[in-house]
Amino acid sequence: TQLLEQSPQFLSIQEGENLTVYCNSSSVFSSLQWYRQEPGEGPVLLVTVVTGGEVKKLKRLTFQFGDARKDSSLHITAAQPGDTGLYLCAGDPNDYKLSFGAGTTVTVRA
Amino acid sequence: GAGVSQSPSNKVTEKGKDVELRCDPISGHTALYWYRQRLGQGLEFLIYFQGNSAPDKSGLPSDRFSAERTGESVSTLTIQRTQQEDSAVYLCASSLVSGQGREQYFGPGTRLTVT
Numbered sequence: 001t002q003l004l005e006q007s008p009q010f011l012s013i014q015e016g017e018n019l020t021v022y023c024n025s026s027s028v029f030s031s032l033q034w035y036r037q038e039p040g041e042g043p044v045l046l047v048t049v050v051t052g053g054e055v056k057k058l059k060r061l062t063f064q065f066g067d068a069r070k071d072s073s074l075h076i077t078a079a080q081p082g083d084t085g086l087y088l089c090a091g092d093p094n095d096y097k098l099s100f101g102a103g104t105t106v107t108v109r110a
Numbered sequence: 111g112a113g114v115s116q117s118p119s120n121k122v123t124e125k126g127k128d129v130e131l132r133c134d135p136i137s138g139h140t141a142l143y144w145y146r147q148r149l150g151q152g153l154e155f156l157i158y159f160q161g162n163s164a165p166d167k168s169g170l171p172s173d174r175f176s177a178e179r180t181g182e183s184v185s186t187l188t189i190q191r192t193q194q195e196d197s198a199v200y201l202c203a204s205s206l207v208s209g210q211g212r213e214q215y216f217g218p219g220t221r222l223t224v225t
Contacts, residue, residue, distance in 0.1 A: 004152075033213075042114070042201050042216025043153070088152060097166065098214065100145075100152035 003027060004089055006101035014109050016078055021104045023089035024071045030092060032072045034063055037086040037103070046074075079108045112136065114217035116202050122223045123192055131187045131220045135204030142185050143203045143214060144177055153201060159185060192224045 007022045023032065031050040035043035047056050049065035049072060056063045060083075062075040076083055086105050090098040115134045123129050135142050140161045145153040155169040159179040170176070174192075179185040189196055199221050203214040 006152075041218050042203070044216070045213045048213070090153075097155055097158060097169075098143075098153075099155070102150070102152040 003099040004091055004101035006087075006089060006104050008104060009102070010105045010107075012107040012109065013079055015080060019076050019079055019106065021074045021087050021106070022071070023073065023101055025091065026070065027091070028069050030069070032065055032069075033090045033098070034072070034074055035088040035090060037088060038084075043086075043088055076106075079106075081108045081110050084108050114202055114204055114215050116200075116217035116220050118220060119218065120221045120223075122225060125194060125224055126191055128188065128190045129192055129222060131189075131200050131222070133185045133187070133202030133204075133217060135183070135185070135202070136215055138182075139204035139206055139215070140182050141205045141207065141212075142179055143205075144185070144187050145201045145203065146171075147199045147201055147219070149198075156187070156200075189222075192222075194224050197222055197224045 003025055005024045011019055013019050031048055033048045034046045036046055037043040047058055047063045049063055052067045052069045054065045060077045064073045072089055084107050086103045088100055088103045090100045092098050114136055117132045121129055142159040144156040146156055147153050157170055157177045158166040174190045177187045199219040201216055201219045203216045205212045205214045
């Protein structure tokens, strides 16, 4: 059983469209992180959210942390082929041991 | 500067053989983590090293798995008597310090295939 549930598992969209990826849990986290992983590489950190209700923007990516600090979302505006990858959310229920979701595979078609 | 490196990048072994995977963390990073990633799944925590403290081995799936780290440098993950279910990508990560929201820097992983 995953501590963090991500949805959808797969997402395929056309360039220019918007998309949202969700990360949900019944547990409260002190912070949540979002990573992107490309084939043959390790995950790369995109953002860390720490305050309930927090919204962070990274160019066309918008990250939101739920008020209760149990869920998060990643929204991509006007997706580009370079956004293709596996998006992983991760939370730290304790001080150092990250718990990862299963990931959402995003494919942006040109 | 150099990132986290792992070797080998790919390893194919026969069932029952032992394998050793290596991780070189970023210089100065006191924390080091090993994860396993099965196809289509997220990362599964295996073990955590922090400086000279006793490692957290709570994620190791069986006593066939062990890991060592010398000081704040290289770490090796050893899998004895490999089984087919051990096939996965093994990822290593390091970070400056442990604590809330600290960034982990990942290596490219070692893809292990047990035939």
